Amino acid sequence: xxxxxxxxxxxxxxxxxxxxxxxxxxxxxxxxxxxxxxxxxxxxxxxxxxxxxxxxxxxxxxxxxxxxxxxxxxxxxxxxxxxxxxxxxxxxxxxxxxxxxxxxxxxxxxxxxxxxxxxxxxxxxxxxxxxxxxxxxxxxxxxxxxxxxxxxxxxxxxxxxxxxxxxxxxxxxxxxxxxxxxxxxxxxxxxxxxxxxxxxxxxxxxxxxxxxxxxxxxxxxxxxxxxxxxxxxxxxxxxxxxxxxxxxxxxxxxxxxxxxxxxxxx
Numbered sequence: 178x179x180x181x182x183x184x185x186x187x188x189x190x191x192x193x194x195x196x197x198x199x200x201x202x203x204x205x206x207x208x209x210x211x212x213x214x215x216x217x218x219x220x221x222x223x224x225x226x227x228x229x230x231x232x233x234x235x236x237x238x239x240x241x242x243x244x245x246x247x248x249x250x251x252x253x254x255x256x257x258x259x260x261x262x263x264x265x266x267x268x269x270x271x272x273x274x275x276x277x278x279x280x281x282x283x284x285x286x287x288x289x290x291x292x293x294x295x296x297x298x299x300x301x302x303x304x305x306x307x308x309x310x311x312x313x314x315x316x317x318x319x320x321x322x323x324x325x326x327x328x329x330x331x332x333x334x335x336x337x338x339x340x341x342x343x344x345x346x347x348x349x350x351x352x353x354x355x356x357x358x359x360x361x362x363x364x365x366x367x368x369x370x371x372x373x374x375x376x377x378x379x380x381x382x383x384x385x386x387x388x389x390x391x392x393x394x395x396x397x398x399x400x401x402x403x404x405x406x407x408x409x410x411x412x413x414x415x416x417x418x419x420x421x422x423x424x425x426x427x428x429x430x431x432x433x434x435x436x437x438x439x440x441x442x443x
Contacts, residue, residue, distance in 0.1 A: 183228040183299055187211040188218045188245070189261075190236045198231070198286070205292050215245040222249060226364035227256065229295055232278075234262040234269070243276040250277025257298035261286060315350040317394035317410065322346060332391050341366070342388075345381050349397065353409040356400050 185202055189195040190213040202209040210225070212218040215237060222230075230249055234242050246258055260273045263284045270281050279298060282291055315322040321330040324347050327338045338346065344366050349357070362378055363370045382405065386397055396408045 182206050182208040183295075184226060185209040185295075186218060186222055186227040186230045188215065188230075188232040188236050188242065189213065190233070194233075194286075198288075201288050201292065205295075207295070215241045219245055219248055222252070224360075226368075228299060230256060230258045232258065232260050234260055234264070234273075239269075243272060246273065246276040246278055257295070259291075259294065259298075315347075319392040319394050320389070322350065329388055331389055336388050338388070342381060342384055345378075346385055349385075349405075349407045353395075353407045356403060356406045358404040360404075362404065 183206075185207050187195060187198060187209050189198065189211055195211040195213075199209045199211060207229075210221065210227075212221060213236065218232075232242055232246060236242060242260070246260070249256065249258060257280075258278045259280045259282055260278045261282050261284055262269060262273075265283055273281055280294060282294075319332050322328075324343050327340060327343045329336045329338055329346070345362070348362060348366050352361075359375055359378065360370050363374050367374045367378065382397060389395055389397070394410050398406045398408060400406050
Protein backbone atom coordinates (compact mmCIF):
# COMPACT_ATOMS: atom_id res chain seq x y z
CA UNK A 178 0.00 0.00 0.00
CA UNK A 179 2.88 2.36 0.70
CA UNK A 180 6.09 3.10 -1.18
CA UNK A 181 9.17 1.16 -0.11
CA UNK A 182 10.72 4.52 0.76
CA UNK A 183 8.55 7.36 2.13
CA UNK A 184 8.42 10.21 -0.37
CA UNK A 185 9.15 13.83 0.59
CA UNK A 186 7.91 16.84 -1.34
CA UNK A 187 10.54 19.53 -0.76
CA UNK A 188 9.92 23.18 -1.64
CA UNK A 189 13.37 24.78 -1.68
CA UNK A 190 14.96 27.30 -4.07
CA UNK A 191 18.46 27.10 -2.57
CA UNK A 192 20.27 24.39 -4.53
CA UNK A 193 22.88 23.80 -1.82
CA UNK A 194 20.30 23.44 0.96
CA UNK A 195 18.18 21.16 -1.23
CA UNK A 196 21.17 18.94 -2.04
CA UNK A 197 22.13 18.62 1.64
CA UNK A 198 18.59 17.71 2.67
CA UNK A 199 18.24 15.23 -0.20
CA UNK A 200 21.51 13.54 0.80
CA UNK A 201 20.37 13.27 4.41
CA UNK A 202 17.01 11.94 3.23
CA UNK A 203 18.75 9.17 1.26
CA UNK A 204 20.73 8.19 4.35
CA UNK A 205 17.46 7.92 6.28
CA UNK A 206 15.80 5.90 3.50
CA UNK A 207 13.54 8.64 2.15
CA UNK A 208 12.91 9.53 -1.47
CA UNK A 209 12.91 13.30 -2.10
CA UNK A 210 11.60 15.41 -4.96
CA UNK A 211 12.65 19.08 -4.77
CA UNK A 212 10.81 21.97 -6.42
CA UNK A 213 11.79 25.63 -6.56
CA UNK A 214 8.34 27.19 -7.03
CA UNK A 215 4.99 26.84 -5.29
CA UNK A 216 3.25 26.41 -8.65
CA UNK A 217 5.40 23.44 -9.66
CA UNK A 218 5.19 21.91 -6.19
CA UNK A 219 1.38 22.05 -6.22
CA UNK A 220 1.20 20.68 -9.76
CA UNK A 221 3.38 17.69 -8.83
CA UNK A 222 1.54 17.14 -5.54
CA UNK A 223 -1.65 16.60 -7.55
CA UNK A 224 0.07 14.12 -9.88
CA UNK A 225 2.18 12.06 -7.49
CA UNK A 226 1.96 10.34 -4.13
CA UNK A 227 3.88 12.05 -1.33
CA UNK A 228 4.07 11.09 2.34
CA UNK A 229 5.53 14.28 3.83
CA UNK A 230 5.84 17.92 2.73
CA UNK A 231 8.71 20.22 3.73
CA UNK A 232 8.13 23.81 2.60
CA UNK A 233 10.66 26.62 2.87
CA UNK A 234 8.94 29.94 3.57
CA UNK A 235 11.75 31.76 1.71
CA UNK A 236 10.65 30.41 -1.68
CA UNK A 237 9.07 33.38 -3.43
CA UNK A 238 6.34 35.23 -1.58
CA UNK A 239 5.51 34.00 1.93
CA UNK A 240 1.78 34.24 1.18
CA UNK A 241 2.18 31.88 -1.76
CA UNK A 242 3.81 29.30 0.51
CA UNK A 243 0.96 29.67 3.01
CA UNK A 244 -1.54 29.27 0.17
CA UNK A 245 0.28 26.12 -0.95
CA UNK A 246 0.07 24.83 2.63
CA UNK A 247 -3.67 25.46 2.70
CA UNK A 248 -4.15 23.77 -0.68
CA UNK A 249 -2.20 20.68 0.38
CA UNK A 250 -4.10 20.46 3.64
CA UNK A 251 -7.47 20.78 1.90
CA UNK A 252 -6.49 17.95 -0.45
CA UNK A 253 -4.99 15.66 2.19
CA UNK A 254 -6.20 15.84 5.78
CA UNK A 255 -3.35 13.90 7.38
CA UNK A 256 -0.14 14.40 5.37
CA UNK A 257 2.54 15.96 7.62
CA UNK A 258 3.54 19.49 6.57
CA UNK A 259 6.68 21.10 8.02
CA UNK A 260 7.54 24.74 7.36
CA UNK A 261 11.13 25.98 7.31
CA UNK A 262 11.95 29.61 8.07
CA UNK A 263 14.74 31.88 9.25
CA UNK A 264 12.12 34.05 10.96
CA UNK A 265 11.09 33.50 14.55
CA UNK A 266 8.09 35.78 15.03
CA UNK A 267 5.07 34.35 16.79
CA UNK A 268 2.76 35.73 14.11
CA UNK A 269 4.53 33.87 11.31
CA UNK A 270 4.25 30.64 13.27
CA UNK A 271 0.56 31.29 13.95
CA UNK A 272 -0.04 31.99 10.26
CA UNK A 273 1.69 28.74 9.33
CA UNK A 274 -0.29 26.65 11.80
CA UNK A 275 -3.55 28.33 10.74
CA UNK A 276 -2.75 27.41 7.13
CA UNK A 277 -2.50 23.74 8.10
CA UNK A 278 1.17 23.15 8.97
CA UNK A 279 2.02 20.54 11.59
CA UNK A 280 5.39 21.90 12.61
CA UNK A 281 7.70 24.88 12.23
CA UNK A 282 11.47 24.39 11.94
CA UNK A 283 13.84 27.35 12.28
CA UNK A 284 16.89 27.66 10.02
CA UNK A 285 19.66 26.73 10.11
CA UNK A 286 18.10 23.27 10.22
CA UNK A 287 19.17 20.71 12.77
CA UNK A 288 19.01 17.65 10.50
CA UNK A 289 19.03 15.16 13.35
CA UNK A 290 15.98 16.74 14.95
CA UNK A 291 14.23 17.21 11.59
CA UNK A 292 14.48 13.54 10.66
CA UNK A 293 13.39 12.45 14.13
CA UNK A 294 10.28 14.58 13.61
CA UNK A 295 9.72 13.10 10.16
CA UNK A 296 9.79 9.59 11.61
CA UNK A 297 7.21 10.48 14.28
CA UNK A 298 4.93 12.33 11.85
CA UNK A 299 5.07 9.51 9.31
CA UNK A 300 4.12 6.92 11.93
CA UNK A 301 1.14 9.01 13.04
CA UNK A 302 0.06 9.67 9.46
CA UNK A 303 0.15 5.97 8.60
CA UNK A 304 -1.98 5.07 11.63
CA UNK A 305 -4.43 7.89 10.86
CA UNK A 306 -4.82 6.73 7.28
CA UNK A 307 -5.53 3.14 8.33
CA UNK A 308 -8.07 4.21 10.96
CA UNK A 309 -9.85 6.30 8.34
CA UNK A 310 -10.01 3.38 5.92
CA UNK A 311 -11.25 0.94 8.56
CA UNK A 312 -14.18 3.26 9.29
CA UNK A 313 -14.94 3.81 5.61
CA UNK A 314 -18.30 2.88 4.14
CA UNK A 315 -19.85 3.47 0.74
CA UNK A 316 -23.43 2.88 -0.36
CA UNK A 317 -25.65 3.29 -3.39
CA UNK A 318 -29.14 1.93 -3.94
CA UNK A 319 -27.74 -1.42 -5.06
CA UNK A 320 -24.22 -1.51 -3.60
CA UNK A 321 -22.90 -1.55 -0.03
CA UNK A 322 -19.16 -1.63 0.74
CA UNK A 323 -17.55 -2.17 4.14
CA UNK A 324 -13.76 -1.85 4.03
CA UNK A 325 -13.13 -3.10 7.58
CA UNK A 326 -14.88 -6.40 6.87
CA UNK A 327 -13.63 -6.65 3.26
CA UNK A 328 -17.21 -7.09 2.15
CA UNK A 329 -19.41 -5.84 -0.68
CA UNK A 330 -23.10 -6.44 -1.24
CA UNK A 331 -24.27 -5.97 -4.81
CA UNK A 332 -27.93 -6.37 -5.76
CA UNK A 333 -28.54 -8.20 -2.50
CA UNK A 334 -25.66 -10.65 -3.03
CA UNK A 335 -22.95 -10.60 -0.34
CA UNK A 336 -19.39 -10.96 -1.61
CA UNK A 337 -16.02 -11.23 0.13
CA UNK A 338 -13.18 -9.10 -1.26
CA UNK A 339 -9.45 -9.65 -1.06
CA UNK A 340 -7.47 -6.91 0.69
CA UNK A 341 -6.13 -5.61 -2.64
CA UNK A 342 -9.62 -5.58 -4.15
CA UNK A 343 -10.85 -3.60 -1.13
CA UNK A 344 -7.92 -1.17 -1.38
CA UNK A 345 -8.62 -0.61 -5.07
CA UNK A 346 -12.38 -0.24 -4.62
CA UNK A 347 -11.81 2.16 -1.71
CA UNK A 348 -9.63 4.36 -3.93
CA UNK A 349 -12.18 4.29 -6.75
CA UNK A 350 -14.99 5.17 -4.32
CA UNK A 351 -13.14 8.27 -3.19
CA UNK A 352 -12.50 9.42 -6.77
CA UNK A 353 -15.89 9.00 -8.43
CA UNK A 354 -17.06 10.95 -11.47
CA UNK A 355 -13.61 11.95 -12.70
CA UNK A 356 -10.87 10.44 -14.85
CA UNK A 357 -8.22 8.63 -12.79
CA UNK A 358 -4.91 7.92 -14.48
CA UNK A 359 -3.29 4.51 -14.32
CA UNK A 360 -0.32 6.11 -12.61
CA UNK A 361 -2.53 7.61 -9.88
CA UNK A 362 -4.07 4.23 -9.13
CA UNK A 363 -0.76 2.39 -9.07
CA UNK A 364 0.94 4.95 -6.82
CA UNK A 365 -1.96 5.07 -4.36
CA UNK A 366 -2.91 1.39 -4.26
CA UNK A 367 0.27 -0.50 -5.18
CA UNK A 368 2.77 2.09 -3.96
CA UNK A 369 4.79 2.37 -7.16
CA UNK A 370 4.40 2.74 -10.92
CA UNK A 371 5.68 0.17 -13.40
CA UNK A 372 4.42 -1.85 -16.36
CA UNK A 373 4.23 -5.19 -14.55
CA UNK A 374 2.00 -3.76 -11.82
CA UNK A 375 -0.13 -2.14 -14.54
CA UNK A 376 -1.07 -5.61 -15.79
CA UNK A 377 -1.89 -6.65 -12.23
CA UNK A 378 -4.11 -3.59 -11.84
CA UNK A 379 -6.06 -4.52 -14.99
CA UNK A 380 -6.73 -7.97 -13.52
CA UNK A 381 -8.09 -6.46 -10.29
CA UNK A 382 -10.24 -3.97 -12.22
CA UNK A 383 -11.70 -6.95 -14.11
CA UNK A 384 -12.42 -8.70 -10.80
CA UNK A 385 -14.24 -5.64 -9.45
CA UNK A 386 -16.31 -5.41 -12.61
CA UNK A 387 -17.38 -9.01 -12.07
CA UNK A 388 -18.37 -8.18 -8.48
CA UNK A 389 -20.32 -5.17 -9.76
CA UNK A 390 -22.14 -6.81 -12.65
CA UNK A 391 -25.95 -6.61 -12.95
CA UNK A 392 -26.11 -3.02 -11.69
CA UNK A 393 -25.55 0.45 -13.14
CA UNK A 394 -25.08 2.60 -10.01
CA UNK A 395 -21.29 2.25 -10.04
CA UNK A 396 -19.65 1.77 -13.44
CA UNK A 397 -15.89 1.53 -14.06
CA UNK A 398 -15.21 2.83 -17.58
CA UNK A 399 -11.91 2.43 -19.40
CA UNK A 400 -10.42 5.68 -20.72
CA UNK A 401 -8.16 4.55 -23.55
CA UNK A 402 -4.43 5.11 -22.88
CA UNK A 403 -5.24 7.19 -19.80
CA UNK A 404 -6.86 5.14 -17.06
CA UNK A 405 -10.39 4.75 -15.77
CA UNK A 406 -13.44 6.79 -14.88
CA UNK A 407 -15.93 5.71 -12.24
CA UNK A 408 -19.46 6.90 -12.95
CA UNK A 409 -21.59 6.91 -9.82
CA UNK A 410 -25.24 7.90 -9.88
CA UNK A 411 -25.77 10.63 -7.32
CA UNK A 412 -28.92 12.66 -6.71
CA UNK A 413 -28.57 16.37 -7.43
CA UNK A 414 -29.40 17.40 -3.88
CA UNK A 415 -26.80 14.95 -2.56
CA UNK A 416 -24.12 16.56 -4.72
CA UNK A 417 -25.11 20.01 -3.51
CA UNK A 418 -25.13 19.04 0.16
CA UNK A 419 -22.14 16.70 0.18
CA UNK A 420 -19.57 19.34 1.08
CA UNK A 421 -21.65 20.62 4.00
CA UNK A 422 -22.28 17.27 5.66
CA UNK A 423 -19.16 15.30 4.90
CA UNK A 424 -15.47 15.56 5.65
CA UNK A 425 -12.44 14.40 3.73
CA UNK A 426 -10.50 11.96 5.89
CA UNK A 427 -7.43 10.79 3.95
CA UNK A 428 -9.59 10.67 0.89
CA UNK A 429 -12.42 8.94 2.76
CA UNK A 430 -15.81 10.66 2.56
CA UNK A 431 -17.65 10.16 5.83
CA UNK A 432 -20.70 11.70 7.50
CA UNK A 433 -19.71 14.31 10.09
CA UNK A 434 -22.42 13.51 12.61
CA UNK A 435 -22.29 9.73 12.58
CA UNK A 436 -19.95 7.04 11.29
CA UNK A 437 -22.41 6.18 8.54
CA UNK A 438 -21.43 5.62 4.92
CA UNK A 439 -22.18 8.42 2.53
CA UNK A 440 -25.02 7.44 0.24
CA UNK A 441 -24.70 7.74 -3.51
CA UNK A 442 -28.26 7.00 -4.46
CA UNK A 443 -29.65 7.17 -7.94
